[in-house]
Amino acid sequence: PPPLNPPPSRPPLRTGNLRPRLNSFVGREPELTAIRSELQGARLVTLTGPGGSGKTRLAEEAAAAAPQAWLVELAPLDDPRAVPGAVVSALDLRETVLLTNELSSSHDDPTRLLIEHCAHRSLLLILDNCEHVIDAAAELTETLLTHCPGLTILATSREPLGVPGESVRPVEPLPPDPAHRLFAERAAAVRPGFDPSQDPQAIAEICRRLDGLPLAIELAAARLRLLAPRQIADRLDDRFRLLTGGSRTVLPRQQALRAVVDWSWDLLDDRERTVLREVSVFAGGWDLEAAEAVCSPPDVADAVGSLVDKSLLIAAPGGRGVPGMRYRMLETIGEYATERAAETPALRLAAQRRHIAYVRALVEAADPMLRTGEQLPWIQRLETELDNIRAALARVTGAPDLADEETAIALTLNLGWFWWLRNYRPEGSGWAERVLVLLPDRAVPDDPADPMYWPRMNMRLLALFLTVENRPQGLVITDEERAYVERVRDAFSSPTPQGARFPGIIWPFSLFHLGGVSDARAALDSAVVNCRRFGGEWELGVTLMFRAHMAVDMHGNMRGLDDDLTEALDISRRVGDRWMRAQVCSAVGEAAMARGRFDEAKEEYEEALRLAYEVGAYAESPFLTARLAEIAYRSGDRETAEKTLDVASEEAEQYAVVDTTAFVGLLRAHLALADGEVARARDLCDGARDVSKEGTPPPQFEAALGLIDVRITAAEAGPRVGLALLLVVLRDAVAASCAEAVTASLVDAGAELMARSGDLPCAVRLFAASDVLRDVQVRPMPERAEYEAVSAGAREALGDVRYEAERAAGAALAHEEILAELASGADAA
Incomplete structure (x- = not known):
């Protein structure tokens, strides 16, 4: 007969406890491949990253193909001693022991039980969310790996476990394309029929500002029940209130963005919290030297390293020309740290002051080096720190507790040449205007005995220097403005050491504000003498x-x-x-x-x-490229000229160099006119003139633009109408003290138009007058070809004696007589 109490049968063999997911897994294909490959060789792989970066989901997807994969959720634990028991429960070992009656002395010791179970099995164990029980998780991991040769562990944590043989793989934010796809898929789930193409810019902004964090993106997509994508994007400055209401079936800390970051904050000690608050004053990143200058704890390097380990700071090599590591925060973490810093106003204010002092020391050290052979690494250093520089300037020019005239002037003066050199001139002009607001009323005379006299004067001159690049000509339009510019000029124009250093050396250019262009050469002569006496x-x-x-x-x-x-x-x-x-x-x-x-x-x-x-x-390179195009044009290499103009045009647009854009338009007008495309030449000429009004074109450009306008006008309406316009252009060029080569080109144009009008003797006289203006300079092409053709025809028509007599008469013409000659052929209308 059968026994009365048969032994229980063994439970069926389980192959893991990973649950099927109810939504899709988006992106991460390269990471998945890399993790699966690494699990073939490493016995411990730890995925690290900030909260919400998708570590858990990525680990589960990577383990999905494993024959024995077991997920151990450590997040609910509040006692590190419970870690081994949590693993036992995940593997259902207590139930197995009871059903099989596998009683032994080890069943009350979870670690021993795990060793006995795993020692002869090939398992993949996922230890999820280890950060709050990191020491216990690390100890158990090392013990199990030591005693269980067939065991592999995939851990997720905001910091590495620190176990020998550990392979750490940071989980980076999603790149733009998969982040957009994730948003679109989750959006379609809450709003059927959602079309991401309706507002791709808003979706891109959401994903970028949420740092590509999958949890944050999913929480934002859930808000589409109530808001449109643009409304969500516009409300991300208050993201912690906005992004709530995630799935009810996940942990509470995964239902709101704030709760995710709160979880990390709660795991920090006081030193780490202090440093995280203080580094929130940085913008765009910082290096260890900067952190040590700004943060108050004595062991800043250790605290920064700990915050990197805990995925609250991101460390990366500085890149080209920037030695060492640089640190930054995701925007979400940065906003959270700023909120936490606001809870300790005195601490934050002190950190901001130290940040300003650090930036000031940096720019003061960099400024003189920008003028040496060591300039390239210093330029790169300032470029790297631009966001911090801007933050410091914003505070000293606007923050109530930090606004300071002396510091604001010092920062701006030491950045002035960098702004000019690297084509940050519009931005520099804007900062200069903000600093000027802190200075006394410009209508009040300054006291030379005041220690702030020269800093303020330097500041005013620098502001004029930067502004002339960004406002059209005719800047000085009132008597008050004229008096102000004259006062600034007079401070530097007399022999003084201040006029022999930057920005003082550029005082002669204040004459362009005042319209005294003809006096610029004398002013520069004076400046050279002053620099020989006082300057470097x-x-x-x-x-x-x-x-x-x-x-x-x-x-x-x-x-x-x-x-x-x-x-x-x-x-x-x-x-x-x-x-x-x-x-x-x-x-x-x-x-x-x-x-x-x-x-x-x-x-x-x-x-x-x-x-x-x-x-x-980059403000200079487009113009230099355009000049090379002009040389190709004048040398007869049309193909090279057009290709080079295309490059110059692209660069001018990229770097917003308005004057070069206008110059390119002028040269294109010449090419179009040479091809007989008069209407296109007119459009290009008018376009160049319109663009030039946005910048500060020099007088010689106005004359060159006037010259092509004259030629186009003559092609449109005849030479006599062109001559009438030429009279105006030539008078303006002479009044603006343009070079003789410029005025001679205008006279040559007049000679050619006179020849076309049938007045060859006048044409010969004007060419001779132009020769006198040029002195020994050779005519460029294509003007030289015009000169040779007209001269040969005139000599043949007039005969050698008459031709030479007209040339002699033309060589003796004074300026007003040249204008009279042109006027004789111009259409009075």
């Missing part, structure tokens, strides 16, 4: 370079130009400043262009462009 080599070299550019652009047939260029070039090589050398090469190129030496000009412009790219002087 860089200041002297830059002033010589400015004077050389002025000699090319203004009347005087470039007197003294070559001596200035030779000295400035020598100085630039000794100093090592690539920007200065690029500017000197550019001036050499312009002089060669004016003299018709295109090969030399091309070589100099190419060297200037190389140096400009190297130093990142």
Whole structure:
């Protein structure tokens, strides 16, 4: 007969406890492949990352194909001693012991029970959310791996376990494309028929500002029951109140974004909380030196390392030109840390003051180095710290408890050259305007005995210097403004050390505000003398370079130009400043262009462009490229000219260099007119004029634009109408003190139009007058071809004697007589 009490049968073999998911898994394909591959070789793989980054879901997906995968949820535990028991429960070992009557001395010791169970099995154990019981989880992990050779553990935690042999894989935020897909899929679940193409910009903003955190994105998508994507994006400044109401079946801390971050905050000690509050004053990232300057605990490096381990800070190499590691917070963590810092106002205010002091020390150290051969790493350093620089400027110019005139001036003056060099001129002008608000009323005379006299004057001059780049000509429009600019100019124009350093060396350019362009050469002569007396080599070299550019652009047939260029070039090589050398090469190129030496000009412009790219002087590079296009055009290489103009146009648009955009339009108008496309040339000319009004075009550009306008007008309405316009353009060019090469080109145009009107004797006289203006300079192409064709025809028509007589008469013409000659052929209408 059968026994009265048969032994219980063994339970069926289970292959794991992973639950089927009710929604899709989006993205992470590369991570999944990498984790599965790593689990083939490493026995402990830990996925780390901030709360909401999707570590748990990623671990489950990676383990889904394993034959024996068991998930152990540690998040509900509040006692580290319960960790081994939680693993026992997840594996159902207590039930197995009871059913099989496998009683032994170890069944009351969960760790021993786990060793006995796992020692001869091949299992994958997922220890999920280890951070709050990290020590206990690490101890159990090491014990089990030591005694169970077939066991593999995949852990998720906000910090590594620190067990020998551990392979740590940070779980990064979702890239934009899978983040957008996740939002769209979850959105469709709560709002059937949702079409993400209706507002892709809002969805992109949501995903970006939520740092690509899957939990935050899913919580945002759940809000589509009530709000449109744009409304959600606009409310993300208050994300912790907005992003609530997740799934009721998940842990409470996963139902709201704040609860997720609260969980991490609660695991920090007081030192870590202090440092997290204090680093919230940074913007865009920081390095360890900056953290040590701003944070108050004595062991900042250890605290920063701990916060990195706990996934509240992100550490990454500084990148090209930035040595060491840099740290940052996800926007969500940063907003949370800022809120926590607001709970301790005194602590935050002190950290902000130390942050301002750190930024000030940085820019004061960097400023002189920007003018040396060591400029490149310092430029990169300032570029890297731009967000922190902006934050410091915003505080000293606007925060009630931090606004400070002296500090604001010091920051701005030490950043002025960086802004100019790296084409942050509009931004620099904006900051300068904010600082000027802190200064006394500009209508009140300054006291030279006041210690703040020179800082304020430097600040005002720098503001004028930056503003002239960003406001159209005619800046000075009232008597009050004129008096103000004259007062600033007068402070620097007399011999003084302040006028021999930046920004003082640029005082001559205040004349452009005042309309006294004709006095600029004398002002630069005075500035050079002052720099030789009080300035350093860089200041002297830059002033010589400015004077050389002025000699090319203004009347005087470039007197003294070559001596200035030779000295400035020598100085630039000794100093090592690539920007200065690029500017000197550019001036050499312009002089060669004016003299018709295109090969030399091309070589100099190419060297200037190389140096400009190297130093990142992106305001200069588009113009240099356009000049190379002009050389190709004047050399007859039409294909190269057009391709190079395309490059110059793209760069000018990219870097918002308005004057170059206008210059490119002018050159394109020349090309169109040469092709006989008069209507297109007109459109290009008018477009160039419109664009130029947005910038600060020099007088020689206005003359060049007037010249192409004259040629187009003549093609549209005949030479006599073109001559009438030419009279106006030439008068303006002379009044603006344009270089003789410029006015000679206008006279040449008049000669060609006179020839087309049938007045060959007048054409010969005007060409001869132009020769006198040019002195020994050679006409460029295509003007030279026009001159040769008209002259040959005139000589044949008039005969040698008459031709030479007209040339002699033309060579003796004064300025007003040249205008009279042009007027004789102009249409009075």
